[in-house]
Amino acid sequence: MIRNEGLHHVSIIVSDLERSKSFYERVLGLREIERPPFGFPGAWYAVGGSGQQLHIIVHDGETKRAGGIDSRDGHFAVSVSDYGDAIDWLERHGIEYRANPNSMTGFAQIFMLDPDRNIIELNAAMRPEGREA
Known part of the structure; x- marks a missing residue:
């Protein structure tokens, strides 16, 4: 093993x-x-x-994606300390994202693209009442 x-x-x-x-x-x-x-x-x-x-x-090479934000496509995830702060930061920088604050995963998610359209997930703990941290 x-x-x-x-x-x-x-x-x-x-x-x-x-x-x-x-x-x-x-x-x-x-x-x-x-x-x-x-x-x-x-x-x-x-x-x-x-x-x-x-x-x-x-x-x-020709391995880059051409589509938009697709959370089911290959991606990597980075944990962030505050979901709301991350959203605010992305908006201030004009970064397109898709938010999933009440994900069934048990953590709040934000999906975005880098300049080469690599998918990145940011995630943070959800508050006990189901609201994002």
């Missing part, structure tokens, strides 16, 4: 490194961390304080 110890990183494909770095730093507030000198462009980010990482990789 494989005994997992947690999720180390998620890698996503981007087409414009500087545009993507701006998005992940400015919109999601991620902190860039050191990356080995691979022979292709990209960047690594710390996500939270438990060692998880997001790796963005520049790739010219």
Whole structure:
């Protein structure tokens, strides 16, 4: 049996490194961390304080999605401390999103797209009365 110890990183494909770095730093507030000198462009980010990482990789292949926000498509999720603050932040930055404050999952969700149409979920605890935190 494989005994997992947690999720180390998620890698996503981007087409414009500087545009993507701006998005992940400015919109999601991620902190860039050191990356080995691979022979292709990209960047690594710390996500939270438990060692998880997001790796963005520049790739010219045809693996990017063209559609809109689809919560059933491949995505990664980042937990946020305050659902309402996250919504306010996205609106102030003109980021399109789809909110699901009373998800049957037991946590409030926000789905959005990065500049390359990668789907990102933000989630937060719901208040006991079913309202988002």
